[in-house]
Amino acid sequence: MTLAAALIGLTACGTASAVVPAADAERVDGGTIVYAHQQEPQCLFGGWIEQAYISYQFLDNLVSLDDDGQVVPWLAESWEASDDGLTYTLALKDDVSFTDGTPVDAEAVAYNFDYWVAGGNSTAAVWLGGYYASAEAVDDLTVAIHLSQPYPRFLENLSQSYFGIQSQNALETRTDEENCEQPIGSGAFVVEEWNRGENVLLARNDDYTSAPANAKHTGAAYVDQIDWRFVADGVTRVSALRSGEADAIYDVPSLEWQGLEDEQWDLLKYVTPGRPQQISFNTSREPFSDESLRKAFIYSLDRESIVETIGHGVIPYEGNGSVSQATPGYSQAAADYYDYDPDEANRLLDEAGWADRDADGYRVKDGKTLDVVFPYNAGTIINADGAAIFQAVQEQAKATGFKVELIPVPPTETWAGKYAGPDSYDISAGYWTSVNAGILYITWRPSTEENPNFSNSAFYDDPELEALILEANSTTDVDAQNALYEQAQEYIAEHATAFGLYDRLSTLGVSPHLKDVWQENAQGGPTFYDAYFVE
Template sequence: MLRRTITRLAASAGALSMMAAIGACAGGAAPAGGGVAAGDTGEPLDGGTIVYGHQQEPECVFGGWIEQGYLSYQVLDNLVSLNEDHEPVPWLAQAWEVSDDGLTWTFTLMDGVTFTDGTDLTAEAVAYNFDHWIDGGNSTARAWLQPYFDAAEAVDERTLRIHLSAPYPRLSANLAQPYFGIQSAHALQTRSDEENCAAPIGSGAFVVEEWNRGQNILLVRNEEYTSWPANARHGGPAIVERVDWQFVPDPTTRTASLRSGETDAVYDVPAIEWEPLGDAGFERLKFVTPGRPQQISFTTTQGPFADQGVRQAFAYSLDREQIVETIGQGLIPYEGNGAVSQATPGYSQEAADAYSYDPARANTLLDEAGWSERDDAGYRARDGQRLHVVIPYGAGSIVNADGAAILQGVQQQAKAVGFDVELVPVPRAASLAGAYSTAEERDASVGYWTSVNAGILWINWRPSTEERPNGSNSAFYNDPELAQLILEANSEANRERQHALYREAQQYIADRALSIGLYPRLSTLAVAPDLRDVWQEHSQGGPVFHDAYFVG
């Protein structure tokens, strides 16, 4: 293995007590299966390098994409962390309170925290981060904060006040997402965009040492780390010395590297490998991401799916559960809800169950919509025009190999009732360049958006206007009634009432067949038996290496 020299921890009462605390603290995700046998007493080792195989390389370490969030979580600390119950716990913010009108949040910051450039964590520095996000420094953070954020104010060195234009009761939970990692204000002001892209300066457990583009990023332990979250498994700097974060796009190669000992942990485990890796003794971690699942959004402004009956016919033509269970092999769960996933607070099972497999109903709806002819290939047609629909998807980025196989199952089942589905795999570079982003280019689209609560509905369904375009409204559906319902839910302080409003919005989306679910976005890890206490943080499911250690 590509590890640095590691030393045995002294078998003193203090060392043994520390390692017991590592294993006992709450906050880590429990393994889904496999892993280390009960009673294993391998001696803990100090130092070493975790060689980790990840599937995608982002453009920057910090940014608005989940792949960036996984990386930046190792380097940047947040104001809060999220526990297993979706509740925020202290991190850089040791305490917080909300005014009676819900418009002012006051955060008390941890004392004595220093960024790795030597500058201090202050309320002024954190306020600068908020302004930086709103000004475009992180589009995902901005999408979450708008239209609620008004101003960030440093009351004194340790007191930060966030002023809102409307109540936003779940603000603290949203701030647990890695898109809200706090950077050194001095670094943001004095370094180039390229420098902050490649090696953002935070107060986290690791520091970016080197980025070999196309190969790996080397993270080195922050020896002065003092600001671990309340749900960390140990206090103090990271136990390992380095993390070699390698980019290995091919899933077969990633799995093979784990089996051969070239890597200590890998991400995005193929469904076909899930059970065999467990049987071979590897620990497996699985996180069902809250937020919008992998789903199909229909273009509602033009084309065949502008007709609600045709959208419903497409939904009824699919046995989505059978497709997902066949491809998923017990790893990938089915998700019928096109608005939010089953892991999301405020989830509506009724919306998830809206469209069961009913090809007879699908055929009737297509007849009623005028698609009653059949061409020589057996596809539906109207006025001599085939019922052809174009569905692009982010191949290898938004949709992995298992997801692509699920889409092929969709294509085959929809064909049986007469849909000619053209699946278009779109490389990430083309997606970033804007390919298939307009209503004229596609009839439906596939994608997800991770979240910590059903507030994601506002991002995905906010009406898109010329003044404020919303590229995340993938159905191109501008509905003031739906928008108002979501805004009301976002500002509702009573949790039960808020969830009821979110469920009403999900049902609204399901009734109109604006989006149909396929499966929730998963974060999966497989970890070698001699690497312990890797866990998944509870907002996005990314790996946490601060607490990890080797045994020998």
């Protein structure tokens, strides 16, 4: 029986207030944290956020972000950029080893950069694409990263867990499957066992010496083990927390939030910077190659009301289709570009020749229904709250005559790339975490035959927009850079190529008996290195 099945019986349990420890409860070293996560990755490292969350526990990065969003040391203890901004030289901590006993040295770090861009990590590769030139070991503990053009946010981007450093020896001598199942890093935990479909057991690295500067302690982790379980159903995860089967859970359903708060469970919420949960229009084919129809669709939706109703005040509404409100360089003007205006939606549709309706109320033109194919990645990119929001979008769009065909795409089809090409959908939903508005280059860079961009889900190729984003990416003055990013967001809003719905959240529910669990500041993933039990 899988763990998820074993916990199904808990869903019938009633609510139970948390047993709060006394104020003078003492720390208990050791123990196993049982953590219920909602999604299982294909590998334990890689370019998906769910891989980044678990790999953060056993792969160290070169740098970390503190609570103020400032870059602080991790494996790199210091760094400097050349005057032309094309070389970053990092000094590594001494006497740090991977858990296979090999050294964390400049050669290993340089190897990781080349490994990423050669296909070892697709997300790291797109972040470095167009900027990374080479990496070299200057000496044992000094690595130089050479760029092809200035990239002032380079170090900041390296704080994301896609850039976790792995053992060069492991990558060179083991099979891809071995590295997939048990990646070797220098982190606070090691991968002990992966029981697919059930859990990953992470054991404490007793020799850990390389905590990030923003951690709460140094040395080895306090707990012996993390039992990282996969429990897809949100209600089941909440029941596991209430019953004591889990010490911490991820992705608290919005409907359960207030109840858990009232019951005195510890709740953590992180609004993910980067691209929010948004909808992109496929601009390469009808009907949304027509800008007026894109605008009509947006005007058809009372987006804020949808999110407030379904999100129960937990999920933040987001009008900006480019970056979330947690992102530096955010444009409120882009977020406010479109209000709910069904009269304007109807006017635009009439003007575009979609004046007639069929017996079901859908718009028709030349005998063709105004169909909108809307596949979404159910159970991976989109959780239950998101699916409910999309159903409300479908219903509201119907009032002005759009026939939205919602297609939940299961994980197997998502990984196979179904509904990924320009001929497979009319609108597409998704997010992309980031620590800054540089995500715009990834999601809006034109796609060419020589340099395809599969992340441009709108298939919108605009040299003017690309030039704005490129200029922003290489601008060193922060205010000037953010102003350019804002211009780009407003350009996207003006041409109605995407619109926002809600900000992606990373949420945790934690037992009061488990202390100092925190969310790292680059992507909001759970951090268990500092965590300990009290009694």
